[in-house]
Each structure stands twice: as C-alpha cells, then as structure tokens.
Amino acid sequence: MPEAEVPPTAKPPFERAPRHVAIIMDGNGRWAAARSLPRAEGHRRGVEALRRIIRAASEIGIRFITIFSFSAENWSRPANEVGELMGLLRRFIRNDLAELHRSGVQVRVIGERDGLDPDIGRLLVEAEELTKANDGLTLVVAFNYGSRQEITRAAQRIAEQVAEGSLKPADIGMETLGAFLDAPDIPDPDLIIRTSGEQRLSNFLLWQSAYSELVFVPTYWPDFDRAALEAAIREYQQRERRFGGLVAKTGS
Numbered sequence: 001m002p003e004a005e006v007p008p009t010a011k012p013p014f015e016r017a018p019r020h021v022a023i024i025m026d027g028n029g030r031w032a033a034a035r036s037l038p039r040a041e042g043h044r045r046g047v048e049a050l051r052r053i054i055r056a057a058s059e060i061g062i063r064f065i066t067i068f069s070f071s072a073e074n075w076s077r078p079a080n081e082v083g084e085l086m087g088l089l090r091r092f093i094r095n096d097l098a099e100l101h102r103s104g105v106q107v108r109v110i111g112e113r114d115g116l117d118p119d120i121g122r123l124l125v126e127a128e129e130l131t132k133a134n135d136g137l138t139l140v141v142a143f144n145y146g147s148r149q150e151i152t153r154a155a156q157r158i159a160e161q162v163a164e165g166s167l168k169p170a171d172i173g174m175e176t177l178g179a180f181l182d183a184p185d186i187p188d189p190d191l192i193i194r195t196s197g198e199q200r201l202s203n204f205l206l207w208q209s210a211y212s213e214l215v216f217v218p219t220y221w222p223d224f225d226r227a228a229l230e231a232a233i234r235e236y237q238q239r240e241r242r243f244g245g246l247v248a249k250t251g252s
C-alpha cells in the first residue's frame with residue numbers, strides 16, 4: 001500500500017464527522033485585492049483550496065460535500081470574469097476528473113443546465129457518468145445554481161404532473177417537493193460553511209438547509225485549509241441539534 005494511503009483500520013480523526021458539508025467558497029476577489037492581484041488569480045487559488053478540501057474531506061470521513069461554484073446570479077459579473085469562472089470549471093474537470101475518479105469520488109451536479117455552453121454541459125455529464133459507480137466521497141458541484149430557481153423548477157414539474165392527472169394536489173407533501181429537487185437522493189447538509197466573513201446563504205440550498213448548522217469563518221476561501229475545515233467541524237460538534245424537539249439528536 002502506498003505510504004499516503006490511510007490503512008482501513010485507522011481511526012478517523014473525527015468520531016462524529018458531519019455526513020454532509022456544504023460550502024459557500026467566498027472571498028476570492030478580496031483575497032486577490034489584498035495582494036494587488038487580479039481577481040482571476042483569486043479564483044485560480046480558489047480551485048487549489050478546493051482540491052485541498054476535497055482531499056481533507058475524504059480523509060476526515062465526510063460522505064458528501066457540496067460546493068457553490070457558480071451561482072445563477074453570477075452571470076451579472078463582468079463578461080471577462082464569467083469567462084474566467086467557466087474556464088476554471090472546464091480546466092477543473094479536464095485536469096482533475098481522472099484523479100477524482102481514481103480516489104473513488106462520485107461527482108454530481110446541481111443547477112440549471114439550459115443556457116450553459118454545450119461543451120460545459122458535456123463535461124458535466126462526462127464527470128457524472130464516469131464516476132457514477134464510485135462509493136467514496138460524493139462531490140456535489142452547484143453550478144449555475146440558485147435555490148429559488150431549483151424550487152421553482154420543482155414546482156413546475158409538480159404542476160405538469162397534476163395537469164396530466166398523474167398526481168393529486170392533496171397528495172403533495174414536503175417529500176414530494178423534495179423529490180423533485182435536483183439531487184433528491186442526497187441527504188440535507190448537516191453543516192454549511194461560508195468563508196470570508198459574510199453571514200448569509202445567498203440563495204444556496206434554502207430548502208435543504210432547514211436544519212443545517214451554519215458556521216461563518218472570516219478566512220478568505222483561497223486560504224481555507226484542512227485546519228480551518230477541522231475547526232469548523234469542531235464548532236459544529238459543539239452545537240446541540242434538536243430539529244425542533246426538546247432533546248438533542250445525534251444527527252450523523
């Protein structure tokens with residue numbers, strides 16, 4: 001076994017790691033501005049931070065990680081920055097997909113595919129297809145994603161089923177709506193981390209975050225590392241999750 005591999009009997013560093021961690025990777029632009037570098041350099045360093053965090057998440061025993069990599073609202077940025085972010089996604093999939101696959105990572109994508117460049121659509125499908133049988137960490141890439149848009153699409157599909165008679169309005173429950181979201185089989189996030197000091201969800205996983213613990217850290221995303229991830233997890237572990245009841249539930 002190569003030295004870098006963790007033997008199967010090794011004790012994970014966390015007894016009770018959150019099953020699903022979602023991350024709003026914020027602060028690339030401010031990281032760059034603080035160093036008088038172009039914003040694009042901040043995004044490039046952001047991809048390096050992402051690679052570190054995917055590796056660390058696997059080792060810590062996290063099962064699902066969702067990353068907010070391009071929001072439905074990010075189209076309002078200058079065209080050159082949008083182009084840069086699209087280029088980074090292309091390069092991330094072209095350069096990193098084989099390695100992710102070798103490490104057993106399963107890639108999933110949430111967000112609106114319509115309106116993306118066709119080659120990006122094809123890369124997203126390729127990443128999902130290649131890794132669909134993997135049973136390691138699931139990496140959910142939120143790309144061209146907005147939560148209100150996702151819920152709206154779900155409502156439209158439900159309305160279509162009602163209109164064609166295959167679903168009765170009285171049978172629509174919370175599970176029905178959840179089942180029409182982009183990744184209905186993935187459990188809700190236990191922990192949502194936002195970097196850069198901003199304290200809001202910005203249209204990210206609004207339905208799925210009903211009982212998530214939120215941790216906001218001042219670090220800009222390019223500086224976020226394994227130690228910062230572990231600190232956020234320790235903060236999560238100190239929270240008491242009652243899910244509206246009186247008694248703390250262990251969650252994951």
Ligand code: FPP
Nearest residue numbers: 025026027028029030046047069088089092
């Ligand atoms: C927020 O920083 C970050 C983004 C809008 C994009 C996040 C993207 C990456 C980390 C790299 C791309 C990853 C993939 C997989 C393509 P900001 O630009 O809003 O920073 P600011 O608030 O300091 O300006």
